[in-house]
Amino acid sequence: MAKEYGEVELFGLRGSPYAGRVQIALELKGVKYRYVEEDLRNKSDLLLKYNPIHKKVPVLVHNGKPLAESLVILEYIDEIWQNHPILPQHPYDRSLARFWSRFIDDKCLPAISKAAFTANQEEREKGTEESLHALQFLEDELKHKFFGGESIGLVDIAAGFIAFWLPAIQEAVGLKLLSSKNFPKLSKWSEEYTNHPVVKENLPQRERVVGFFKARYASIIAQN
Amino acid sequence: MAKEYGEVELFGLRGSPYAGRVQIALELKGVKYRYVEEDLRNKSDLLLKYNPIHKKVPVLVHNGKPLAESLVILEYIDEIWQNHPILPQHPYDRSLARFWSRFIDDKCLPAISKAAFTANQEEREKGTEESLHALQFLEDELKHKFFGGESIGLVDIAAGFIAFWLPAIQEAVGLKLLSSKNFPKLSKWSEEYTNHPVVKENLPQRERVVGFFKARYASIIAQN
CATH class of the missing domain: 1.20.1050.10 (Glutathione S-transferase Yfyf (Class Pi); Chain A, domain 2)
Structure with a gap:
């Protein structure tokens, strides 16, 4: 599945409930992704580049395109990987x-x-x-x-x-x-x-x- | 169009930027709706019934089903009335x-x-x-x-x-x-x-x- 939909990276932080949301959605859908652990006292240049506004995890990068805000990311994931839908149909x-x-x-x-x-x-x-x-x-x-x-x-x-x-x-x-x-x-x-x-x-x-x-x-x- | 999609009511307040959002989306799409002006110093029982959590305008009622929160309502409107889409396709x-x-x-x-x-x-x-x-x-x-x-x-x-x-x-x-x-x-x-x-x-x-x-x-x- 990862191949078919391109490369997926998740910038997260162990213990963060917001990054955890994205991780659970990806796992539920069986999406293969690379996990990048951030250090909030020393944020990576990539995190700051990908999320210059909030400067926070989670950031999802799909085929080089970054997305921030966990609820926004969850909807994106549900639109791209449609197995095990997390939003209702109606x-x-x-x-x-x-x-x-x-x-x-x-x-x-x-x-x-x-x-x-x-x-x-x-x-x-x-x-x-x-x-x-x-x-x-x-x-x-x-x-x-x-x-x-x-x-x-x-x-x-x-x-x-x-x-x-x-x-x-x-x-x-x-x-x-x-x-x-x-x-x-x-x-x-x-x-x-x-x-x-x-x-x-x-x-x-x-x-x-x-x-x-x-x-x-x-x-x-x-x-x- | 109104007939085809049932009855639409908007609880708003003249001057409210949030209610104004919903009004503009409905008008852009040519949806026929009944507008109900609220008095925030004396909120109607219907408003409190439809939006018991935030007790605020706007509330959209479509075929008797209420929805609150302007951004949530905008997405709903875009899913139901698909002419003049307000969300992008991709x-x-x-x-x-x-x-x-x-x-x-x-x-x-x-x-x-x-x-x-x-x-x-x-x-x-x-x-x-x-x-x-x-x-x-x-x-x-x-x-x-x-x-x-x-x-x-x-x-x-x-x-x-x-x-x-x-x-x-x-x-x-x-x-x-x-x-x-x-x-x-x-x-x-x-x-x-x-x-x-x-x-x-x-x-x-x-x-x-x-x-x-x-x-x-x-x-x-x-x-x-």
Whole structure:
């Protein structure tokens, strides 16, 4: 397949939930690609050339043409490699998938970050409230095994942060947002998603991620 | 056309650049729709029912099914009504259009808002710097009459804020970000875009928009 569709390179960072999204989509579709690990304290010239605007991973390079922004890349991958579709077929369902994946990036992730990594107690409480409010919408939206139905789709991949990184954050900073008690469907989905063989194979080491968040939390507390 | 594709309703707000995007896309494609004007100080039950998450315009309702978020709606419209396509045909170009329209919403608009509507002088200067930096990327990206080539596409519609609302903001608050001197291509594009017959017909009254921004500015200054 790689030959047929040309050369694929992914600039990523182990532990990054955004780069992880792209990796999972490529693996689900069986696309062969070269993985380039970036060092965020010393970004490569290629990364800066390919993504001069955001200067961030992930960047996908397909036949020499670069693309940035994980959700944009996911749609591209789905248009080029059409096996195991991650977007639904019908335009309305496709739009809803786009809506929910943007909701995760625009509402859930900033709220979780505020709840976990703000020194100001009042701000943290506000972040917690906003997180619970946002997660409730996702809980209500879950009607099947996955957001994508019986198989993993765009929203599942976007929500991977909630399945894997959020529990690691909770452990690292002693926060409780997602539990089987308050969000039973979302918790069950988290388990299903992280245990999917392709996802499981491509998740970073949990202890490392917890360690990373512990260090981040400690540095925020130390600065205040 | 309206009959063939069922009933279309748009919940908007005169003067809203986001609702304006959807209106322009529908008009470009000649879609017949019912326009429902919202009052943001007294949102209708229907708006809250259709967009319980963001509680904002625009909402497009097609055959009873609601969709929110202007960029999501634009893609939906392009998938349902395929005449006068607003997204390019090739997947890579489609992805770039998605990238740039997100860039406008995620980088340009917040920077402009910070430059124009922040009381703190230092923050305003930071916003101005960020705005100029972001607009430069758009200036460099303009290679044809429109971002979409010879006809209006997704990025043009998304950038409508810069063509029409930004000059109104500049007038209202006495700010100079976009001028033919510092961004000649973007300035020429602004003129082309706002003079396109379909766009022109659907822009709000300039004095009203200027008045709105003047009042907003005054209230921010008064609070500080």
